[in-house]
Amino acid sequence: MRPILFEIGGFAVESYLFFYALGCVVGGIVFWWEVRRRRWPLEAMLFVMIGCIAGAFVGSALFSLLFLDWSELPRNHRFGELLGRTVVGGIAGGFLGVELTKKIIGYPHRTGDAFAVAIPLGHAVGRVGCLLGGCCFGTPTSLPWAIRYPAGSVPHAIHAHQGLIEPESLASLPVHPAPIYEIGFDLLLFVILWRMRNHFAERGMLFRLYLALYAGYRLLAEFTRGDSAFPEVGLKPVQYLLLFAAIYYGWVIWKQIAAQKKEPA
Amino acid sequence: MEIADFIPWWCLVGFTAGWLAQRRGRIGRTWFALGLLLGPIAIAILLLSPPPSSTGESHETDPV
Numbered sequence: 001m002r003p004i005l006f007e008i009g010g011f012a013v014e015s016y017l018f019f020y021a022l023g024c025v026v027g028g029i030v031f032w033w034e035v036r037r038r039r040w041p042l043e044a045m046l047f048v049m050i051g052c053i054a055g056a057f058v059g060s061a062l063f064s065l066l067f068l069d070w071s072e073l074p075r076n077h078r079f080g081e082l083l084g085r086t087v088v089g090g091i092a093g094g095f096l097g098v099e100l101t102k103k104i105i106g107y108p109h110r111t112g113d114a115f116a117v118a119i120p121l122g123h124a125v126g127r128v129g130c131l132l133g134g135c136c137f138g139t140p141t142s143l144p145w146a147i148r149y150p151a152g153s154v155p156h157a158i159h160a161h162q163g164l165i166e167p168e169s170l171a172s173l174p175v176h177p178a179p180i181y182e183i184g185f186d187l188l189l190f191v192i193l194w195r196m197r198n199h200f201a202e203r204g205m206l207f208r209l210y211l212a213l214y215a216g217y218r219l220l221a222e223f224t225r226g227d228s229a230f231p232e233v234g235l236k237p238v239q240y241l242l243l244f245a246a247i248y249y250g251w252v253i254w255k256q257i258a259a260q261k262k263e264p265a
Numbered sequence: 266m267e268i269a270d271f272i273p274w275w276c277l278v279g280f281t282a283g284w285l286a287q288r289r290g291r292i293g294r295t296w297f298a299l300g301l302l303l304g305p306i307a308i309a310i311l312l313l314s315p316p317p318s319s320t321g322e323s324h325e326t327d328p329v
Binding site: 041 | 291292295296299302303307310314317
C-alpha cells in the first residue's frame with residue numbers, strides 16, 4: 001500500500017487520484033481512437049465525453065451516499081476516503097450524463113460502442129490506485145495470495161472496529177486482493193471487446209455486451225468485497241441492481257445474436 | 266493566483282481553439298465552447314485531428 005505516490009514541491013500526490021486521472025486519460029485516448037476509426041463526428045463525441053465524465057463524478061458520489069453502509073465505518077476515520085469511489089455509480093452516472101448531453105446537443109445516435117472498449121482499460125488503470133490507496137478491499141480469506149493492509153488504512157480501521165483485530169495490530173486480516181481481481185477481469189474484458197468491435201450489426205450492442213459482462217462479474221465479485229457489509233438476509237442492495245442489469249442486457253445481447261444468425265449472409 | 270486570474274487565460278484558450286478550428290475546416294464556435302470546457306486539451310486534440318474532409322468523418326449534427 002502506498003497512499004501517497006510522490007510529492008512535488010511539498011504537494012502530496014495521492015495514488016488513488018493519480019491513477020484515477022491516468023485511467024481517465026487512457027480511457028479518453030482509446031475513446032478518441034475509436035471515434036476516429038468509426039468516423040463519428042469529433043465535436044459531438046467530445047461533448048458526449050465531457051457529459052460522461054461529469055455524470056460519472058456525480059453518479060459515483062451519489063451511489064456512495066446511497067449504498068455505503070456508514071454504520072460500518074469507525075467514527076474517527078476519514079469518511080471522505082470512500083466518498084465518490086464506486087464504479088457502479090460512475091457507470092450509471094456516466095450513462096445518464098451521455099444521454100443528457102446527447103439531448104442538449106441534438107445528437108440522435110448511440111455512442112456507447114466507443115466507450116465499451118475505453119472504459120475497461122481506463123478502469124484497469126484506475127484500479128491500481130485502489131490497490132495502492134487501500135480502498136475497494138476484499139473480505140478476509142486464508143488463500144495464499146491474500147494481502148494485508150497496514151495500520152492507518154481503512155481495512156485495518158474497519159477490522160479493528162469490528163473487533164477482528166486489536167487496534168494496536170500492525171496489519172489488517174489477510175483479505176482477497178479484490179482490486180487485482182478486477183484489474184485482471186478488466187484487461188480480459190478489454191481484449192474480448194476489442195476483438196468484437198466489428199461483430200454487431202446494430203450500433204450500441206457492444207456497450208450492452210460490456211454492461212452485461214461487467215454487471216455479471218461485479219455481482220459475483222461483491223462476494224469477495226469487504227468494503228460494504230452484507231445484510232443479514234439476501235444480497236447487498238447494489239447486487240440486486242447488478243443482477244437486474246446482467247439479466248436484462250444479457251437477454252438483449254442474446255436476442256441480437258439470435259437475430260444476426262437468422263439473417264441471410 | 267486566484268481562480269479569477271485564470272479566467273482571461275481560459276477565454277484566450279477558447280478563442281485560440283475557435284480560430285485554429287476554422288483554419289482547419291472545423292466549426293469555430295463549437296471549438297470555442299470545447300476550448301472553454303477542456304482548456305488546452307481541446308487545442309491538443311484539434312492539432313492531432315486531421316481536417317474532417319480528409320478523414321471522411323461524418324457530420325451527423327452540429328453540436329453548438
